[in-house]
Amino acid sequence: MKKLPKGLRITIECVLIVIIGGIATNLVDRIPTEPKVKNIIYLIGDGMGLSHITSAQIMQDYEPLNMERAEYVGLCKTYSSNSLVTDSAAAGTALSTGYKTKNGMIGMTPDSVAHPSIREKAELAGLATGIIATYPVTNATPAAFVGHVPHRNMEDEIATYYISNEVDVVIGGGSRRFDQRADSVNLFNTLRDKGYTIAFNMDDIKDVTSGKVMTLLNDDSMPTIEHGRDVNFLADATTKALEILTNNSRKNKKEGFFLMVEGSQIDGWAHKHNLSGMIEEIKDLDAAAKVAFDYADKHPGTLVVITADHETGGLTIVNSNRKFDITDHKVDFQWSTGGHTGGMVPIFAYGTGAEHFTGVFENTDLPRIMCRLLGLNED
Numbered sequence: 001m002k003k004l005p006k007g008l009r010i011t012i013e014c015v016l017i018v019i020i021g022g023i024a025t026n027l028v029d030r031i032p033t034e035p036k037v038k039n040i041i042y043l044i045g046d047g048m049g050l051s052h053i054t055s056a057q058i059m060q061d062y063e064p065l066n067m068e069r070a071e072y073v074g075l076c077k078t079y080s081s082n083s084l085v086t087d088s089a090a091a092g093t094a095l096s097t098g099y100k101t102k103n104g105m106i107g108m109t110p111d112s113v114a115h116p117s118i119r120e121k122a123e124l125a126g127l128a129t130g131i132i133a134t135y136p137v138t139n140a141t142p143a144a145f146v147g148h149v150p151h152r153n154m155e156d157e158i159a160t161y162y163i164s165n166e167v168d169v170v171i172g173g174g175s176r177r178f179d180q181r182a183d184s185v186n187l188f189n190t191l192r193d194k195g196y197t198i199a200f201n202m203d204d205i206k207d208v209t210s211g212k213v214m215t216l217l218n219d220d221s222m223p224t225i226e227h228g229r230d231v232n233f234l235a236d237a238t239t240k241a242l243e244i245l246t247n248n249s250r251k252n253k254k255e256g257f258f259l260m261v262e263g264s265q266i267d268g269w270a271h272k273h274n275l276s277g278m279i280e281e282i283k284d285l286d287a288a289a290k291v292a293f294d295y296a297d298k299h300p301g302t303l304v305v306i307t308a309d310h311e312t313g314g315l316t317i318v319n320s321n322r323k324f325d326i327t328d329h330k331v332d333f334q335w336s337t338g339g340h341t342g343g344m345v346p347i348f349a350y351g352t353g354a355e356h357f358t359g360v361f362e363n364t365d366l367p368r369i370m371c372r373l374l375g376l377n378e379d
Helices: 006-030 050-059 088-097 118-124 140-144 155-164 187-193 233-251 266-271 275-298 365-374
Strands: 039-045 072-077 128-136 169-173 196-199 212-216 257-263 302-308 316-319 331-334 345-351 359-362
Touching: 039 088, 039 118, 039 233, 039 275, 039 365, 050 275, 050 316, 050 345, 088 118, 088 140, 088 365, 118 128, 118 257, 118 365, 128 140, 128 233, 140 155, 140 257, 155 187, 169 233, 187 196, 187 212, 233 257, 233 275, 257 275, 266 275, 275 302, 275 345, 302 365, 359 365
Parallel strands: 039 257, 039 302, 072 359, 128 169, 128 257, 169 212, 196 212
Antiparallel strands: 072 345, 302 345, 316 331
C-alpha cells in the first residue's frame, strides 16, 4: 500500500489524538465521583453487644430501632494489646486513635507514645469538634478522644486536656474534675478566659447557637434514666451539638465537623445485670441515632457510624421453656459475667461513605477509615 505523505499522516494522527482524547474526557466526566465526607457523627454504646440490642428489640415487640435504618452493617473485634477482653480505656483508644493499647491506658500505645485521636486530627485540620457522654467527660471513652495518659484513673490530668485542646462542644458529667481538684485550680475560669460558655444545665444553652460550650450536668456521672435523667437527653444534646457545630463549621477555615456521642451507662447497668435500666439507656442512644440519621439525610456529606467499645455482662437470650415445638415464645435473659466479654460488637453505618463499614473489622480500622474519608492522616 502506498504511504501517505508525511504531512498528511501527521495531521491525521493529531486529529485522531484530539478525538480519542475528547472521548476519554467525556467518559471520565460520566464516571460518578464518590461524595466527599465533611461531617462525622460517631456514636458509641459503652458495653453494647448484639444481645443488648436484640433485648431492646424484643422488649418493644420488635418495633424497629432507629439503628435499623443503617444502610450498611459490620462487626468489630474488641481485644486489647494485652488482653482478649478489653476495658473501655484500651477500646476507646483503639476507636479514637487507630492503635491498640494495654487495658487502662488512654490515647497512647503500650510503650507510652501518645497518638492523636481522630477528633484531635479534625481539630488541627480546622474542623469543629464535639464530645457528648453521660459519664464524666474525663472517663475512659471520652478521655480517649481528648487526652493521653498512662492510666484512666488520672482524671484530673485528663481534664487539663480540655484546656490545651479546643473542643467546640462538650456535654456530659464530671464537673468536679474541673473545679474540685487536688491542685485547687478552677479550670472553668481558664475555659471562660478562652471564650467558653460554661453551663450546668441544658436550659442555660438553649439560646446558644455557636461558639465554644462546655455543659457539665453533674459533679460525677449523670443520673441514669431510671434515676431521673431526661429520657431524651442524648437526642437533645446531639441536636444542640449539631446546631452549634454546623454554625461553627461555616466560620472555620475548613467546613465540616466531628462529633462523638457516648451512651455511657449501658455498660453500668449491664455490669449490674439490670435489664430494664440497660434497655432505657440503649433507647436513649437510639434516639440520638435518629437525630444523627435525620441530620445526614438533610446534609449530604455526613457519615454516621454506631458501634460499641465492648460487650458487657455476657448477655444471652434463651427460650424460657427450653423447648422449640410450643407456641409460647417467652424468653429468659441470662448473664454469664459481671464484667466484659471478648465478643465482637456491631457496626451500623449511614450516609455518605457508609459503604466502607461493611465486613469484619479490627476496632482500630474504624478511625483510620474515617480519617481517610475526611482527608486526614491515618497514622
